[in-house]
Amino acid sequence: MTQSLVILTGSGISAESGLGTFRDTDGIWAKFDWQVLATPEGFRTQPENVHEFYNARRAGLKKAEPNAAHFALAELEKAWIARGGDFLLVTQNIDNLHDRAGSERLIHMHGELNKMRCEHCGYIHEAFDEITVDLPCLNCRQAGGLRPHVVWFGEMPLEMELIYNQLESCDLFVAIGTSGTVYPAAGFSQIAKQVGARCIEINLDDTETSPIFDEHRKGMATQAVPAWVAEIVG
């Protein structure tokens, strides 16, 4: 049996929970200006607009629920670990639907909507409600430095060393609901392939990186993911 499993998820897994995708042609960045809302420069010049945007996303997330695909991956994690396997779930999503479904060995490589970070002292706070420019940091007490703890354009994704280490020793890599076009995540399948891992893609459609994968499963995440998990868990 395969021992080390790495799963990468993207916005396609949360779309059926009612959360908009960011980079699709009808996604959030087609309607909002990412240069203002998702760059350090935008935050420096228009912090109120940036907070307003993420406050709205945070309010929307409260109304969303994890779906069958999120729950299936949490079930898979428990079963895999119970059999002595190594497991890591890496998500590009900033929502907390994997967390709420029960996933534990989880990395949010693009940060988390429900966290904020102080630019003065680096302290990371939970943020389930509105963030404003005059909100003081709980650690250093200064106001004006709190920003969404999300990775913006031009910034490095989080925990990359840990992710690469895990990829370099994995036996099975599965990409779910991700277009495969955004680096560095787009390179994960190449690394897994190089170390001889079996690569499975679960998506609505083929992607630019589809030729790398050994197996393709097309379909809605809420159907294709539980079906795949059921085959493994038995």
Ligand SMILES: [Zn+2]
């Ligand atoms: Zn601070």
